Amino acid sequence: MASHPENATKYVANDERMHWHDKALWFVREKRDKAAHGIPEWEQLRDYASTIKTHTMNKLDFYLEEFERNATAKGITVHWAKDAVEHNEIVHKLLKAKKVKKLVKSKSMLTEECHLNPYLEQRGIEVIDTDLGERIVQLRNEPPSHIVLPAIHLTKMDVSDTFHEHLGTEKGNDDPTYLTRAARASLREDFLTAEAGLTGVNFAIAETGGVVVCTNEGNADMGASLPKLHIASMGMEKIIPRLKDLSVFTRLLARSATGQAITSYTSHFHQPIEGGEMHIIIVDNKRAEFLANEKYRQALNCIRCGACMNTCPIYRRSGGHSYEHVIPGPIGSTIAAFKEPEKHNSLPFACTLCGSCTNVCPAKIDLDSQLYNHRQDLAEAGYLPKSKMLSMKVMTYVFNRPKLLDFAGFMARKIVPKLPKSLIYNKFNVWGKTRDLPEFPEHSFKELYTKMKKDERDKDDK
Amino acid sequence: MKIGLFIPCFMNELYPEASMATYKLLTNLNFDVEYPTNQTCCGQPMANSGCSKDVTSLAITFVNNFKKYDYIVAPSGSCVTMVKEHYAPFFEEDDKDYNKVKTSIYEITEFLHDIIKPENLDFSNISFPHRVGLHNSCHGHRALGLGSPTELNVPYNSKLENVLSLVPNIELVELNRRDECCGFGGTFCVTEDAISTAMGRDRINDHINSNVEVMTGADMSCLMHLNGLISREGTKLQVLHIAQILLGKDN
Numbered sequence: 240m241a242s243h244p245e246n247a248t249k250y251v252a253n254d255e256r257m258h259w260h261d262k263a264l265w266f267v268r269e270k271r272d273k274a275a276h277g278i279p280e281w282e283q284l285r286d287y288a289s290t291i292k293t294h295t296m297n298k299l300d301f302y303l304e305e306f307e308r309n310a311t312a313k314g315i316t317v318h319w320a321k322d323a324v325e326h327n328e329i330v331h332k333l334l335k336a337k338k339v340k341k342l343v344k345s346k347s348m349l350t351e352e353c354h355l356n357p358y359l360e361q362r363g364i365e366v367i368d369t370d371l372g373e374r375i376v377q378l379r380n381e382p383p384s385h386i387v388l389p390a391i392h393l394t395k396m397d398v399s400d401t402f403h404e405h406l407g408t409e410k411g412n413d414d415p416t417y418l419t420r421a422a423r424a425s426l427r428e429d430f431l432t433a434e435a436g437l438t439g440v441n442f443a444i445a446e447t448g449g450v451v452v453c454t455n456e457g458n459a460d461m462g463a464s465l466p467k468l469h470i471a472s473m474g475m476e477k478i479i480p481r482l483k484d485l486s487v488f489t490r491l492l493a494r495s496a497t498g499q500a501i502t503s504y505t506s507h508f509h510q511p512i513e514g515g516e517m518h519i520i521i522v523d524n525k526r527a528e529f530l531a532n533e534k535y536r537q538a539l540n541c542i543r544c545g546a547c548m549n550t551c552p553i554y555r556r557s558g559g560h561s562y563e564h565v566i567p568g569p570i571g572s573t574i575a576a577f578k579e580p581e582k583h584n585s586l587p588f589a590c591t592l593c594g595s596c597t598n599v600c601p602a603k604i605d606l607d608s609q610l611y612n613h614r615q616d617l618a619e620a621g622y623l624p625k626s627k628m629l630s631m632k633v634m635t636y637v638f639n640r641p642k643l644l645d646f647a648g649f650m651a652r653k654i655v656p657k658l659p660k661s662l663i664y665n666k667f668n669v670w671g672k673t674r675d676l677p678e679f680p681e682h683s684f685k686e687l688y689t690k691m692k693k694d695e696r697d698k699d700d701k
Numbered sequence: 702m703k704i705g706l707f708i709p710c711f712m713n714e715l716y717p718e719a720s721m722a723t724y725k726l727l728t729n730l731n732f733d734v735e736y737p738t739n740q741t742c743c744g745q746p747m748a749n750s751g752c753s754k755d756v757t758s759l760a761i762t763f764v765n766n767f768k769k770y771d772y773i774v775a776p777s778g779s780c781v782t783m784v785k786e787h788y789a790p791f792f793e794e795d796d797k798d799y800n801k802v803k804t805s806i807y808e809i810t811e812f813l814h815d816i817i818k819p820e821n822l823d824f825s826n827i828s829f830p831h832r833v834g835l836h837n838s839c840h841g842h843r844a845l846g847l848g849s850p851t852e853l854n855v856p857y858n859s860k861l862e863n864v865l866s867l868v869p870n871i872e873l874v875e876l877n878r879r880d881e882c883c884g885f886g887g888t889f890c891v892t893e894d895a896i897s898t899a900m901g902r903d904r905i906n907d908h909i910n911s912n913v914e915v916m917t918g919a920d921m922s923c924l925m926h927l928n929g930l931i932s933r934e935g936t937k938l939q940v941l942h943i944a945q946i947l948l949g950k951d952n
Contacts, residue, residue, distance in 0.1 A: 248895040257899065265878070272851060281854035550852065552882045556899050589893060591886030591900075592749060593839035598852035611749070611787075618751030627888070631747045635755040638710065638742040639762070648714040669891040673898040674929025677715045684713045684720035688736050 242585040246561035247553070261555040263391060268549040270498025271599065278490070287487045289603035292540035295478055296530060302445040302478045303521065309448025310519060313510045320522045323353035329520050330355060330437065330470060334364055337468050337516075339434040345452065345459035346370040347439030348386050348543060349472050349522060351565045355437075367429045369458040371422055378405045384559030386566055387496045387545035392558050426458070436462030438508075440473035441542070442488060443519070446481045449509035450519060453492060453502040460506050467515035471508065475521050476539040488542060491601035495544040525578050534612050535577050540602040541570050547596035547606060553589050562586060569596035573609040576617065584622040587613035645685065652679045704734045705770030707806070709780045710742040712921050719921055719942035723776040723809050726948055730817060737766040745783040749887045753790065760784075760791040768798040772816065773806040776944050778841020778919045781808045786844055808841055809944055810919055814860040822867055827949030830870040834913035835861055836904065836927070837880040838920035847919060851880050861919060861943060868946060874911045881907070885926040901930045908938055915939045917946055 251257050275281050295302055307317045320326035326349075334342060342364055344350065356366045356377070368377040372389035376382065378401050383389030390398070399413035408421045438459045442451040450471050452459045463469045479485060493499040511517035529539050548554045548568030559567040564575040564583055572590065575583035587610040596606040617623060637644050655663065656679050664671040682690075704727055708720045727734045743763055744756030763784065767773045775781050785803050792799040807815070813822060837859075841847045848859035866873060884890065884900025891897075905927060908916050918924055921942050928940040941950055 244893045244895070247893060251895040251899045254899075258903075261903070275852075276854050278854070552884065552900055553893070553896055556896050588751075588889065589896075591839065591882050591884060591889050593882035593886075594843040595839075595850070595852055595880075595882070598843065598850050614749065614751035615753050616751075619754070623751055627750060627892075628752065631750050631752040631755060634742075635744075635747055635752070635759065638744070639758055641739040641741050644710065644741050652714070669894050670929070672894060673933060674901075674926065675932040677925055677928065680715065680717050682717060684708055684717040685736070685738060687717050687721060688724070689738065 240563055240582060243557070243561055243563075243589040244585065246563065247557035247589070250557045250561055257556055257558075259394070260392065260558055264549045264555045267388070267497060268546075268599075271495055271546055271549065272498075274494035274498040274500065278494070284487055284491055285601055285603050288491055288542075288601055289540060291479060291484050291487060292602050293537070295480055296476065296536065296539050299475065299478065299530065302480055303475060306443055306445040306448055306478055307521075309446065311448070313448050315448065315510065315517045315519055318518060318520045320520055320524070322524045323522075326353045326472065326520055326522045326524070327355050327358040329518075330472070331359060331362055331364075333468065333470060333518055334359070334435055337434060339364060339468065341365045341367065341429065341433040342435045342437055343367050343369050343429055343433040343458075343462040343466070344373075344436070345438045345454060345462050346373055346389070347437065347472055348383075348566060349439060349474050350437065351383065352524065353472075353522070355472075367426070367433065369426050369429065369456075369462055370454070371419065371456060371458075374422060374426065375401060378402075382560070382565065384567065385545055385548055386543050392560065430461045430465050433462070433466050435468035435470065436464075436466045437470045437472060438463055440471050440477050440519070441492070442479050442485055443473055443477045443521075444480075444482050444485060445478055447509060449507055450477075451485060451489075452506045452508065453489070453504065454506070455497075455499075455503045457504050460504060463506070463508060464512060467512070469508070469511065469515065469517045471517070471519045473519065473521055475523055475526050476541075488601075492542055492544055495542075495546040495599065495601040529577065532577070534616075535573060535609055537602075537604045538570065538573050538577070538609065540604050541600075542602055544601055546599040546601065550595045550599045551590075552593065552595070553591070557589070562589070569606045569610065570604065573606060573613060576610075576613045580617060580620060580622055584617050587611075587617065645683070648683055649686075652681065652683070655679050702732060702771050703769070704732045705767045705773045706734050706736040707740065707743075707767065707773050707775035707780070708736065709775065709777045709921070711925070712776065715925070716921050716942065719776060719945050722942065722944040722948040722950075723774070726809065726813070726944055727774060729948075735770070740766050743780045743783045745780060745787075746887050748783065748787055749889075753787070757791050760788045764788075764792070764796075764798050764802050767802050767806075771805065772812065773802060774809055774812045775806070776809045776919070776942060777921060778808045778811075778838050778845050778847060779922065781806050781811075782840040782844040808845060808847065808919055810861050810864050810947075811841075811845065811847060813947075814864050819863055819867060822864065824868045824947070824949075828869045829915075829946055829950070830872075831914045832872045832874050832912055833865065833946070834874050834876055834908040834911060834916045835859070835865065836883060836908075836916055836918035836923060837861070838918050838923045839880070839882050841919045842880055848880070865917070865943065865946065871946070874908075874913050876907045876911055876913075878907055883923045883927055885923045887922075890926055897926070898930065901927055902934075905931060905936060905938065909936065913938065915941055915946070917941050917943050919943050
């Protein structure tokens with residue numbers, strides 16, 4: 240594992256690609272702004288979303304049980320998975336029972352979180368991701384770099400090369416329509432031959448016992464309708480109480496994600512298809528620990544729109560893979576640091592605390608406060624580099640002694656301007672790698688102020 | 702009416718001109734302004750690095766230094782945010798002194814805008830005939846509410862613009878990205894120096910592409926980072942703290 244600064248440094252080194260990535264995501268952010276500003280009650284909607292989610296999380300056991308009862312009554316089988324392993328085992332058992340050789344999957348960050356694909360592949364089951372972006376990264380054997388735009392790190396030509404290698408398209412042809420048609424033809428074949436479909440879940444409605452999946456490509460509908468077996472995997476935080484609550488979230492989701500008024504498909508699954516089976520797997524995988532933690536609980540309110548990534552100036556310039564976590568960006572950093580601080584302790588520091596993420600979040604998650612809190616918790620738990628801890632201790636020592644600080648400042652102002660540049664700009668001066676130091680003034684403000692006050696007193700005395 | 706002047710530690714050492722401009726803006730309004738000379742640092746660099754435990758003694762000293770003033774004014778949005786938003790863990794909820802400090806501390810432009818009010822400000826004796834780009838530093842902009850963040854669907858407002866636009870002959874230039882972070886971020890600028898530099902350059906280029914002559918803002922730390930890049934790369938762009946313009950730099 241590399242730290243975020245190490246990965247970011249590599250990403251930034253390719254200036255052209257970095258700026259291309261930044262501009263692509265800024266374009267999405269601006270589309271989002273336009274859509275959000277087009278609705279007068281936007282901020283009220285965000286309040287509603289936050290209230291509904293917070294309420295639901297506070298009564299999660301109640302709503303989960305209500306959901307299970309209502310889903311079961313509709314002929315859907317509900318399974319409970321404590322962690323990723325249990326989730327994968329349940330999926331495998333269901334597939335094995337139906338002798339499934341090929342599974343078509345629509346987008347599901349949860350199955351990425353559980354590493355379902357390699358688990359099934361090791362057991363002889365072919366898994367086809369059917370979301371176009373996910374299919375592209377799957378063919379390249381890469382993880383998604385964004386939760387809504389999984390292949391946003393790739394250019395048209397990257398996709399052309401990948402499709403040439405795996406789907407036999409013309410070499411060098413990067414016409415988007417041509418490439419999309421090729422993917423469509425290949426995926427159509429997979430939809431028709433797969434024996435099972437797995438979808439994610441955007442919202443699970445406790446009142447009705449059904450689940451809602453939002454896509455732009457209709458691939459979830461194909462996967463859930465053609466094969467006889469439909470498995471829907473959901474994190475247990477996906478619950479909302481009532482059908483009418485859904486309208487708040489569908490209005491927020493697509494606008495926040497891509498600036499669309501609504502996703503092309505908002506599909507409701509409320510029972511198995513004729514002659515088929517439908518299973519819903521509700522997964523904990525450390526969500527209960529979030530729920531028990533007052534400081535980080537709000538992270539469960541996330542509806543996975545990706546807006547915090549699109550707006551994050553660090554994400555835009557370092558790419559999703561620099562986070563080395565299934566969910567990147569601000570929300571990913573808080574989840575990762577909470578779940579595995581030993582692995583992801585550099586992520587809460589990959590942030591200037593600018594607060595833009597909190598402002599775009601449709602569920603009003605206090606992302607920048609969470610990242611600030613993580614920093615304190617990581618320091619407390621001993622995850623900060625010793626050099627940083629020490630320099631902070633030294634600074635605090637000096638700041639607690641005004642006279643010592645004055646002396647240090649005085650000496651610096653006297654000495655630094657006289658030093659040769661080569662001595663100031665050495666390898667330990669990280670600031671000075673790309674930046675000049677400010678010019679050191681002759682006197683501090685305090686010196687000027689003290690002298691001014693003295694002069695005033697002298698004048699008064701005369 | 703007594704004002705306690707809070708000058709961020711690094712500004713005291715490195716930016717006496719901008720600090721003095723802040724002082725004079727207030728004394729020109731006939732306020733009794735005092736600079737408590739045993740003030741040091743609000744603790745923000747340590748807190749943002751995860752070492753907020755170390756900050757306790759600094760927070761207590763700060764409150765003791767400033768509790769006696771009617772208003773506390775500082776030329777830095779982010780240091781004011783530190784005191785307002787992040788000191789709570791160091792005090793009891795009903796701590797009278799901290800609650801007084803918290804509710805009477807202002808960034809200088811915010812003070813001019815909210816307490817003095819634009820209609821009472823008189824800049825008729827100065828002139829600033831330049832194309833000026835405003836860098837909205839994040840903490841002042843989003844946490845302190847100096848302006849309306851572009852993310853929110855709220856009526857447009859910018860206290861800094863409202864005050865700056867009163868200066869005769871100033872030309873405020875619209876930037877492409879109105880409130881994008883400059884990448885300073887405290888210790889972020891050295892721990893993530895590659896991204897920090899990239900963000901800073903992008904911010905500067907936004908100003909250059911809009912033919913800005915002078916970049917200004919309410920946070921000298923961001924401006925120090927940006928000016929460091931400008932100076933190293935020989936870019937033609939002047940950087941001034943907003944207090945310097947309001948006091949009549951060039952006059």
